[in-house]
Amino acid sequence: MRVSLITKFAVRTLRRKVRRTLLSVIGVGVGCAIAMFMVSFSRGGNEIRFRSIADSGFGHMRIAPAGWEENRENELRLQNMSADLEAVRSSKAVKVAAPHARTTALLAFGTRVTGAEMLGVDPPAEQRISRIARAVSEGRYLEEGDRGATVIGSTIAQRLDVELDDDLFITVAAKDGNVEYGMLRIVGIIDTGSREMDASICHVTLEDMESLTGLEGAGEISITLNDYRHIARMVPKFRESIPEGDAVITWREILPEQAGDLAGDRAFRNIIIGIVILVVILGITSARLTAVLERKREFAVLVALGMKSVQIVRLIFLEALVVGAIGAVTGLLLITPVVYHTATRGIDFSGVLGGDTALSGVLFEPTMYSDMGFWMIPFAFAVALASTVVASIYPVWFALKVNPTSALSLREA
Amino acid sequence: MENALVDVRNVTKDFYVGKIVVHALRGLDLAVHEGDFLSIVGPSGSGKTTLLNLMGALDVATGGDVRVFGRQLSTLSRRKRAELRLKMLGFVFQAYNLVPVLTARENVEFVLELQGVGSERRDRATSILEELSLGELVDRKPSEMSGGQQQRVAVARAVASRPRLVLADEPTANLDSKNAEMLLQMMRQLRDEQGMTFVFSTHDPLVVSYASRVVTLRDGTVVSDESKN
Numbered sequence: 001m002r003v004s005l006i007t008k009f010a011v012r013t014l015r016r017k018v019r020r021t022l023l024s025v026i027g028v029g030v031g032c033a034i035a036m037f038m039v040s041f042s043r044g045g046n047e048i049r050f051r052s053i054a055d056s057g058f059g060h061m062r063i064a065p066a067g068w069e070e071n072r073e074n075e076l077r078l079q080n081m082s083a084d085l086e087a088v089r090s091s092k093a094v095k096v097a098a099p100h101a102r103t104t105a106l107l108a109f110g111t112r113v114t115g116a117e118m119l120g121v122d123p124p125a126e127q128r129i130s131r132i133a134r135a136v137s138e139g140r141y142l143e144e145g146d147r148g149a150t151v152i153g154s155t156i157a158q159r160l161d162v163e164l165d166d167d168l169f170i171t172v173a174a175k176d177g178n179v180e181y182g183m184l185r186i187v188g189i190i191d192t193g194s195r196e197m198d199a200s201i202c203h204v205t206l207e208d209m210e211s212l213t214g215l216e217g218a219g220e221i222s223i224t225l226n227d228y229r230h231i232a233r234m235v236p237k238f239r240e241s242i243p244e245g246d247a248v249i250t251w252r253e254i255l256p257e258q259a260g261d262l263a264g265d266r267a268f269r270n271i272i273i274g275i276v277i278l279v280v281i282l283g284i285t286s287a288r289l290t291a292v293l294e295r296k297r298e299f300a301v302l303v304a305l306g307m308k309s310v311q312i313v314r315l316i317f318l319e320a321l322v323v324g325a326i327g328a329v330t331g332l333l334l335i336t337p338v339v340y341h342t343a344t345r346g347i348d349f350s351g352v353l354g355g356d357t358a359l360s361g362v363l364f365e366p367t368m369y370s371d372m373g374f375w376m377i378p379f380a381f382a383v384a385l386a387s388t389v390v391a392s393i394y395p396v397w398f399a400l401k402v403n404p405t406s407a408l409s410l411r412e413a
Numbered sequence: 414m415e416n417a418l419v420d421v422r423n424v425t426k427d428f429y430v431g432k433i434v435v436h437a438l439r440g441l442d443l444a445v446h447e448g449d450f451l452s453i454v455g456p457s458g459s460g461k462t463t464l465l466n467l468m469g470a471l472d473v474a475t476g477g478d479v480r481v482f483g484r485q486l487s488t489l490s491r492r493k494r495a496e497l498r499l500k501m502l503g504f505v506f507q508a509y510n511l512v513p514v515l516t517a518r519e520n521v522e523f524v525l526e527l528q529g530v531g532s533e534r535r536d537r538a539t540s541i542l543e544e545l546s547l548g549e550l551v552d553r554k555p556s557e558m559s560g561g562q563q564q565r566v567a568v569a570r571a572v573a574s575r576p577r578l579v580l581a582d583e584p585t586a587n588l589d590s591k592n593a594e595m596l597l598q599m600m601r602q603l604r605d606e607q608g609m610t611f612v613f614s615t616h617d618p619l620v621v622s623y624a625s626r627v628v629t630l631r632d633g634t635v636v637s638d639e640s641k642n
Binding site for chain 2: 004005006008009012013015016297298301302303304305306307308309311404405
């Protein structure tokens, strides 16, 4: 296949001013690299955020009593917990489904008292769904069939000055607004690394929760999928398969502040990427415009010879695409080692976070990793080619305005 | 005028320099016939290049009528005028104006590509250069050629599409007399063998000596029109 002369013309033109072409390529490459790193780090951060939310016991989605979103009352219970569990656990997309029941509790030991959110759990499922349940520092976690046992956070243990096998006096908000009492023996102490988080952890079995509150069943089923990207696809499927009276909601509805943060982060990231690309476009526009201005006579001659506007547009865009393609490769070469480093070793933010990585009940991982993958290649080319093409629009318009009469004159075109 | 390739009637062309109007052509009449080897002469500012621009469909007249191959240029769109230039006209410029990044053959080939000529364009370009005794220059870029060689390649480019009319603006201005003579002989050969018509704007007495017809302009009008034969 023979390369058209317009293509040869475009490529060779770029070699006329090697330094300018190189600077343009580096400009595109650096802009592309910055955009790629930001997207890569943001994608990695989002993945960690989703994982942190899911691993904190919230799951990717939840089955809750219809109307839970409006008042978020702990007293509400699922209409048919068994059928709900069966429906979601039969799906191959589900990694784990864990039932929960919540209530507020006052824990007392001797003269010391502290508040906590008591969580009734199915111990085996809880250990699979929640990183918190796996963070036992002393003793053990709850086991199936445990009665009268509890696992508490290390901050609570410090405040109450208790240790394993001590018995806590528990006061809970129960059915119909009543207050109920009970005794629970500490079988394990959890240390998540977050004092705030450890100040509210108090896990009991669902059976103990039922007997303490007088409310049967679970108030929610947290669901973690094998792949968080399937959330939108699975919601309607679960809505069809669970009995009426219960609703399927996603983590966005459960934690609207986290969803807001995510949207804010994305907007901020996109604004920064937009600014970077805009700066690149302005730089390339300047270089491309200079290249066109220097060749005004040449364009005048081409028009005089009968070159059509569309062919001039093609010529200039071809030049831009070559710069863009080389810029994309340059960007990939520049940023791949950085992305590889941050994807494999991560960046540890524990110092910045001051040792507490919990926020809104979510226990975040302190180390952030970039997302490195083949998506970077089309992304780099899309950003670089789009930037250079956009940057060529004004120079193209300028070239099309060149007066062909100047081709017949030695005066400036 | 009947059978004229170019028919210029009562043409005026005004330019604005700031608020001042410059009357470059003032009611000019001229007909170019098939086979003419026509020199347009006159002092600087007499309107030679302006007239060539109008005849080459590079510009439009302020008043009057310019017809090229019977087509009234003022009625043609920019695109149609580009098509007319591409298919019917050839241009030779004072400063050669070859595309610097293309070889001699590619410069000729480029015009053929613009015309939509397919895979045979390379052979055609080579053949045109060989016909004009420029075979040894095919792979040279303009920077590797002398001024005379570049101008001869420019002529090859101008005639590559076998146009009926070639317009040349001061084609010998940058050449020494030997190269100028070679160039004019080549053009006259093309006129004689292929029936092409040439119109020159020039100050060069050598070009005038080769011309079959000399039109003299002064202040935007024709002051004399002499045929030598």
